[in-house]
Amino acid sequence: MKFDKNLAAVHGYLCADGYVVRNPSTQKHKYYHIGLRNTNGTLLRDFQGRFKAAFGLSPIIGHGRCKISNKSIYHFLAKEYSYCSYEWRLPQPSKENLRHWLRAFFDCEGWVENQPAKSRLVGADCCNESGIFSVQKALRRFGVHSEIKKRTNRMIWRLTVCGKDDLQRFQEYIGFLHPKKKQKLEEAMSSYADYSWSIPETKDGLLAFVSSKGRTRQSRHEIHLYSIRKDNLAALKKALNKLRLHSRLFGPWKNSTGSLYYCLTIKQKEVMNGQEHRETKGHNAGD
Structure with missing residues (x-):
């Protein structure tokens, strides 16, 4: 199967907030579950549409999840790629398809901070050290520079994108589908419009x-x-x-x-x- 933009987005979603699991080998009852956990309906519907475009089957949305059970798709996904929180790896898609992977990942894991005149940034926390550094490397392909710091006393790494130019490139090439995150990034960029002060003369x-x-x-x-x-x-x-x-x-x-x-x-x-x-x-x- 070709790793196109739809499979790239599905993979990004699964690495961020998804799961690809089967029953333990000692259990008689067999199951092969694939799904995305998220409270945002826009993301669940996008995952549903992308999954159907990639595999021809439409997962069911309900109770904060978009899920499907399918043995053959499970084996394809589990054989070709990894998804565990501490172990997932970013594939090596084309630059165009990489945009869709990053957008899905940041839609789930990312957040936006907007404190005009002090701090504007896009951030993401991740417990997968090699994974978050691969995200940083992927962002560089779009000219987006970022910093990664390990959280104090926690096995969590935080990636941040700061500065008008890098945020502008992030917005242009990656962006958000998540409505609130998209709006907040737009507000942050709009606040850059004119930051010069008009100093009173009296x-x-x-x-x-x-x-x-x-x-x-x-x-x-x-x-x-x-x-x-x-x-x-x-x-x-x-x-x-x-x-x-x-x-x-x-x-x-x-x-x-x-x-x-x-x-x-x-x-x-x-x-x-x-x-x-x-x-x-x-x-x-x-x-």
């Missing part, structure tokens, strides 16, 4: 800008402003200097997912003094 506007965007660090009596763009914070620092408000620019720093960001710190007292001066000036003008 003192009142600048202090209000700092108050609205800053996060107060009470333990250090500081206000912190974060951005993935250094030029935003550099422009803000320059504007603050003109008002004789001291600030310090740090970074780049790398968060736990590998994304780079910068931080500008301002002493809370300086901002408060500036606001008090503004209010006093306003009262005097009223008098």
